[in-house]
Amino acid sequence: MAEKFFASNGFPCPTLRNPYDHYRRTINGDFDADIEQGSVGTTTTEEVIDILVKSYKSSGTFQEVKQLVSKICHQAFLTFMAIGGFSSFLEDMKTFGRERLNGHYGVGAYVIGNTFSSIPYLLLISILPGAIAYYLVGLQRGVEHFAYFALVLFVCMILVESLMMIVASIVPDYLMGIITGAGIQGVMMLTGGFFRLPNDLPKPFWRCPMYYVAFNKYANQGFYKNEFEGLTFSNNRVGGPPTLTSDEILINNWQVETGYSKWVDLAILLGMVVIYSLMFLVIIKTVEKVKLIMKVS
Structure with a gap:
């Protein structure tokens, strides 16, 4: 080449x-x-x-890479900027602490209410900027492709908010919470398979387990499959076949796991939302018990 x-x-x-x-x-x-x-x-x-x-x-390769980078960076920017809402998470935790002492509602009701109350706003943030970025860079025009793009973006926003709520329940200090949340987000972005391909990640820690723990892995691979599956590309390499299939591009260029569909990636992201919410619930209950034990002792 x-x-x-x-x-x-x-x-x-x-x-x-x-x-x-x-x-x-x-x-x-x-x-x-x-x-x-x-x-x-x-x-x-x-x-x-x-x-x-x-x-x-001026080459077609540059335009393809530019479109893909724009798409991935848009998703990374929105999820990373969710850290900016950390101060409101801390205030919510303080309000919950007072309401909990007064016996108005329990931990489960707070977790469910907090999750569902943020869904309309996160959905709006995902659809409007997503529609602008999606069609401007010339990605696939099908309704199903855009719906999948918006859904993955929406689930990633919920994931980041759940992650920051977990951080807020463990680290009550504003500055330390921002640093902790940004650090976790940065590690997940770096090990998600975009900045470094999966086979290039060091195996002891970054490839396993961080690559499989990072939600960016499943979001990126879902985006790749959503954009490339079903397409064929002309092959400019001398001596090769005249065309390249989408599977060849996904496997050889991006090292995407094509053994399952893009909807499985979305299902994994939804499962991570449930896991993060359960972790948040368990941490709040644990903190309550620890505080009670400390008061009694």
Whole structure:
């Protein structure tokens, strides 16, 4: 791929030369003296880099990558910015503590009420910005594809809110809570398979268990399947088949697990919502019992 890219822009690799050395000489300013002497032409390094960058930006590969990055970054931005509501979570916990002491409602009622009261707002946040970003970047136009995109975004928002409620119940300090929540979110984003492909993650900790614990893994893979499944692409590689299937792109380029459908990824995300809510419920009850024991002792 690199050899064809350089050759199509006027910088073919000479015969019997190491391609890596040729690429390095072409784009590395340290070899300008060799360029001036005529080893690879009279074009300066700055001009070569400018030609290659402009060629890449005008290619179809760049447009496909740009669309996918825009889609993933939109999801990551919305979920990460949910941390900004941490201060309101702390106030909710203080209000719940007072109401709980007065015997107005129990822990279960609070968890259920808090979850359902936020659903309309999270749904609105997911659909409106999602519709703007989805159709602007030229993703698949089908209603089912957009509905799946909005659903995954919506479930991710609920997941992040549940996660921040767990943090608020454990870390009552505002600043420490923000730092803790941002750290957890950052780790999940880094190990979700987007910034580093799954096979490139170190195995002892980041690949297992963090890669499988991060909800971003299932959101990203669901997005990939939603966009690529059912499509075929022209193959520009010499000696290869004329077209590439979506499964080949998903497996070879993005290392997506294609053994199950995108709806399974969505179901896993919904299951994580239930698990996070149960964790929140258990933590609140545990904190109550610990405080009661401390008062008695």
